[in-house]
Amino acid sequence: MIVMVGLGNLGLALGGRLVECGHDVCGVDLAEARRSAWAELTGRTAAPSLDEVDWAQADRVFVVVRLTEQAAAVLDRLAAEPGKRTCFVVTTLDPSFAGALGDHARPGLRIVELPVSGGAAGASGGTLTAMAAGPLSDADARLLTTTLAARLVTFDAYGEPTLAKLFNNVTGAYNALVLAEMLLLAERAGVDPRRLHQVLLTSSGGSWMAAGFADLLDDLLDKDVRLLRAHLAHLGGLPGLSLGTGLPERLAAARRLLG
Template sequence: MSLPEIAFIGTGIMGAPMVRNLLRAGYPVRAWNRSPDKAAALAADGARVSDSAQAAAEGADVLVCMLSDGPTCTQVLFGDHGATGALRPGALVIVMSSIPVDTATEHARQCAERGLGYLDAPVSGGERGAREASLAIMVGGTPDAFDQGHAVLSALGRPVRVGPAGSGELAKLVNQLIVASTIATVAEGLLLAERGGADPAKVREALLGGFVDSPILRQHGQRMLDADFTPGGPSKWQLKDTRTALAHAQRLGLNLPVGTLVDSLFAALVDAGDGDLDHAALIRQLRRHNHLPL
């Protein structure tokens, strides 16, 4: 039995290694990216590179969208010459971008009108998780759509259905608030260790395996110590996600004071010109705040 043909839209930092994992799993993949060179690089791995999103989607069984934000996803999927118009009847659309909850539910509605399945399936785990096919995948959609997409998603990480359409994006907002707040706390802790006269690298080492151990302490803490802010998750995207989370919380009548404070720190970091740096670069903003050298 042949595997379903996949159209993969968006082959940037996260999308490119995800395509490679799908190819390794045996899936035929047609790839498209707004910057053509990023998709062209995947030809050597076996992907068929398309010159438009609609061409990539032509007759495909599954469309995976990994674009930067909600408006971009909406335009590419449903705008003039939108990719969904080229899919075969009954195909499945999987949006793995971080987009607003309301956008995901609207996507699901439009897909249903076209006779297409829909899953919102944002991820956590960063570039490393994308490379290692170990992403945490938070999925919203019907049980039937989840069953239809489960094997494809399992080639990329660990999918868990958390509820109806939009629920995956809601879970991602929860994830991003926790990530942002933990990055801020790790940065503060390392600065406290440094200013107090301890070796911050040794403090981090001493904490590993204890109650505060986490991938963020391990990976982002090391990035902070090395001042290596090559983006896995750019700070401007972290800010986008915290802004989206806080806006959704406000619509629900919730006041999230910690998230609001951390959001303001990331906003200041981006305003200072560090938006393209990894979100671990938040330690730079805390250094500025304390008048310390970067």
């Protein structure tokens, strides 16, 4: 049995895809609304806490919570549960914590760092890019590449997948902020931002962020910017265009122009 801890947008999509592919998945979330969404998507009842999981049947666990502190609490709990299983940590972690993930392992508990890119749509479609470090078995890799991931990139050490994910997301944040600034500037210049957006979707100024602009999770994007900036402080921080102030507000302002 696979346990999916965290049924937000990504966890719900990951779990739903695994169920669709024929796997037995137990969803876990504190929020009743998310458990209801899980039941509607899969026809299965989600557990309200880790205490309600039949751990004797669980051989793999996906940790898809929001914050590093929450992921740490789940890992501590898993370390106390007997049995053999693999834990995939999908949560985007603080890089320092990610680099020390091996400290949370124990005999029988293998921890694989596994941030992903592609969002809920990529998870539902099985087209994610997955970034892995840790003791990934051949069976683990097959599970990922036959269900969730179109591409699996492996790294040599814990912490490297998290940094790769942050570099990817911050590159996306640059793209999103530039798009937002251009839409805001276009409106001031008397150009309809909706029409400009149509141009950008199919022209040289376009990007993955332009196509998904309406559905971006601005606060999570901002969180990743702050994580990478803090980690790179000794290298002088992030280059060029400042993402430090008003990123969610500027994206929201530009999105309002598009209705």
